[in-house]
Amino acid sequence: MTAAPASDPDGLLAEQLLRLTRRVHRIQKRHLERRELGITPAQSRLLRTLAHYSSPPRMADLAERLEVVPRAVTTLVDGLETHGKVRRVPDPANRRVIRIELTDAGRETLRELRAARRAAAAEILAPLGEREREQLGQLLDTLVDGPTGPPCEDGPIGQPGAAER
16 A cells, blocks of 8 residues: 655545544454354444434335435345344334334344444554543544534434433
8 A cells, every 4th residue: 555645645644544444444343243243234334323213213214314225224124123133113103104113132232332332442542642532532523523514324422322212
């Protein structure tokens, strides 16, 4: 891999961000595998997204939020339902509509996912002192929020999803 020349600070930053992203992914994957949750990264993303709804969403809502086709959500839900992490429930206002809700096993899996993510973050942040972590947190907030506000699927870190309330 070739590093960006020092005369291109944005290129260097882009390269550093990509390397950090890959490192975060590798470390998080290792922490998740240790917990043997038996779900895929895509399924974990669906669980995390599902936790942010105050009431069970429709499959179409999940597809839109995840930015995937509805068939992809159906496949993910099928797998999670087989393992008892979610269940399909009829919409009380329209029996033709199916909604997806977390089960107790799904909420427990979410707790495990969050614990694995926290452990991965602790490993990554270990070289930084408290002041550096605060600075990094402020910089990351600025980058995540961007010029138009927070677009992230997972919502603000530290604010529990509906599953934890």
